[in-house]
Amino acid sequence: MTRxxxxxxxxxxxxxxxxxxxxxxxVQQRLEDAxxxxxxxxxxxHAAGRTDAGVHGLAMRAHADVAKDIAPFRLMExxxxxxxxxxxxxxxCEPVAGDWHARFSCIGRAYVYRIANRRAPxxxxxxxxxxxxxxxDADAMQEAAQILVGRHDFTTFRSAHCQAQSPVxxxxxxxxxxxxxxxxxxxxxxxxxxxxVRSMVGCLALVGMGRWTxxxxxxxxxxxxxxxxxxxxxxxxxxxxxxxxxxx
Amino acid sequence: MTRxxxxxxxxxxxxxxxxxxxxxxxVQQRLEDAxxxxxxxxxxxHAAGRTDAGVHGLAMRAHADVAKDIAPFRLMExxxxxxxxxxxxxxxCEPVAGDWHARFSCIGRAYVYRIANRRAPxxxxxxxxxxxxxxxDADAMQEAAQILVGRHDFTTFRSAHCQAQSPVxxxxxxxxxxxxxxxxxxxxxxxxxxxxVRSMVGCLALVGMGRWTxxxxxxxxxxxxxxxxxxxxxxxxxxxxxxxxxxx
Numbered sequence: 077m078t079r080x081x082x083x084x085x086x087x088x089x090x091x092x093x094x095x096x097x098x099x100x101x102x103v104q105q106r107l108e109d110a111x112x113x114x115x116x117x118x119x120x121x122h123a124a125g126r127t128d129a130g131v132h133g134l135a136m137r138a139h140a141d142v143a144k145d146i147a148p149f150r151l152m153e154x155x156x157x158x159x160x161x162x163x164x165x166x167x168x169c170e171p172v173a174g175d176w177h178a179r180f181s182c183i184g185r186a187y188v189y190r191i192a193n194r195r196a197p198x199x200x201x202x203x204x205x206x207x208x209x210x211x212x213d214a215d216a217m218q219e220a221a222q223i224l225v226g227r228h229d230f231t232t233f234r235s236a237h238c239q240a241q242s243p244v245x246x247x248x249x250x251x252x253x254x255x256x257x258x259x260x261x262x263x264x265x266x267x268x269x270x271x272x273v274r275s276m277v278g279c280l281a282l283v284g285m286g287r288w289t290x291x292x293x294x295x296x297x298x299x300x301x302x303x304x305x306x307x308x309x310x311x312x313x314x315x316x317x318x319x320x321x322x323x324x
Numbered sequence: 325m326t327r328x329x330x331x332x333x334x335x336x337x338x339x340x341x342x343x344x345x346x347x348x349x350x351v352q353q354r355l356e357d358a359x360x361x362x363x364x365x366x367x368x369x370h371a372a373g374r375t376d377a378g379v380h381g382l383a384m385r386a387h388a389d390v391a392k393d394i395a396p397f398r399l400m401e402x403x404x405x406x407x408x409x410x411x412x413x414x415x416x417c418e419p420v421a422g423d424w425h426a427r428f429s430c431i432g433r434a435y436v437y438r439i440a441n442r443r444a445p446x447x448x449x450x451x452x453x454x455x456x457x458x459x460x461d462a463d464a465m466q467e468a469a470q471i472l473v474g475r476h477d478f479t480t481f482r483s484a485h486c487q488a489q490s491p492v493x494x495x496x497x498x499x500x501x502x503x504x505x506x507x508x509x510x511x512x513x514x515x516x517x518x519x520x521v522r523s524m525v526g527c528l529a530l531v532g533m534g535r536w537t538x539x540x541x542x543x544x545x546x547x548x549x550x551x552x553x554x555x556x557x558x559x560x561x562x563x564x565x566x567x568x569x570x571x572x
Contacts, residue, residue: 196415198411200411
């Protein structure tokens with residue numbers, strides 16, 4: 077039995093999310109089906125994060141145990157061939173120690189959230205960015221974002237369906253940068269609550285529009301109450317970008 | 325009657341090309357239909373370039389004459405509303421002089437061609453980039469590209485269907501740059517022959533793969549013979565990027 081670690085890119089638009097669902101396509105199901113087709117084995121694939129419906133992956137990390145004697149490169153190529161025509165691709169595949177776990181060994185996660193700050197309807201990127209029509213002040217957003225960095229009770233920014241035991245998380249980074257009509261928001265932490273990034277982005281957008289001040293954001297955080305949330309950004313712009321692990 | 329200049333973004337995937345066709349959807353037809361729906365007028369829209377099926381537009385310039393008394397911003401918004409759900413959007417709209425012509429007044433055109441130089445199948449960008457599996461030497465491509473810059477007979481790089489009177493064109497710029505697994509090729513000229521950019525890119529890719537030397541590229545140019553073409557790149561990666569006009 078060999079444990080293989082995978083780096084997975086996926087377009088979340090056609091999926092109900094990463095995790096296998098009874099009533100619709102998921103990235104997990106597609107990957108497990110592809111592994112079955114290649115190896116004849118019903119492997120279970122574990123991921124660093126379980127993204128929601130419509131959320132994308134640039135480099136999700138995942139692992140599965142495979143009994144078949146197959147080289148990593150051949151396994152990757154064969155899975156990719158079976159994944160067609162779904163918009164899921166294995167970018168890298170390597171054998172790892174038997175106790176390496178994509179989710180439990182992960183010590184850092186990074187997301188990027190992409191906004192198209194423009195009036196015109198989207199063409200190439202429908203479902204791949206959040207279009208915000210109102211002009212956003214990215215500098216004000218970046219300044220306000222620093223209020224959220226650090227160790228806080230993020231109850232305000234947590235979905236009612238969140239299964240985490242504690243709402244207290246340490247946010248290592250929340251950076252807002254504009255490039256033309258694009259705004260990218262980079263978030264990094266050991267782990268995130270359910271909807272945390274989208275909820276933070278939604279409230280930062282209110283700051284960018286001038287509808288919220290930085291003090292309003294601070295008050296929302298301190299309220300520790302989901303009802304204090306200003307806006308939950310749509311899944312369209314959210315990408316799981318990186319998972320970090322201790323050196324082997 | 326007011327002449328309006330438009331800046332148009334479009335995803336070329338669902339279209340048979342810019343120009344109106346008897347047997348399939350075109351960007352021109354969609355735009356003319358939208359103008360008709362907004363103004364009740366059967367305007368003819370003229371563009372700086374007529375892109376092929378599957379070729380995209382980041383900022384195509386076009387114009388049309390409209391009798392209805394309507395402000396540019398309202399015209400743009402109304403056309404964009406009528407264009408839904410097609411992946412075509414007007415980014416800018418302004419009144420111009422009655423003798424301004426999107427095609428005949430244009431003194432410079434720029435394209436970008438995007439390559440994804442990777443093994444993994446595409447997810448987000450199917451039809452939006454050319455995936456090349458073989459590792460490409462972008463420095464060798466950039467060096468060879470300079471052979472094509474300047475005034476030449478581009479017969480080798482011209483489609484059999486090209487309607488231009490002369491195969492002699494002045495290529496102002498052909499630059500190849502790598503960013504991670506992405507290679508962007510920027511081309512600029514007063515005007516291009518049919519398939520010229522795709523044909524140049526295809527041959528540069530052969531250089532990048534090591535299948536052609538720079539001397540092979542020079543020989544292909546000097547052959548002035550379509551049969552000397554090594555490879556015509558697919559439309560997927562081609563974007564009409566900019567049209568230049570004399571200051572008003």
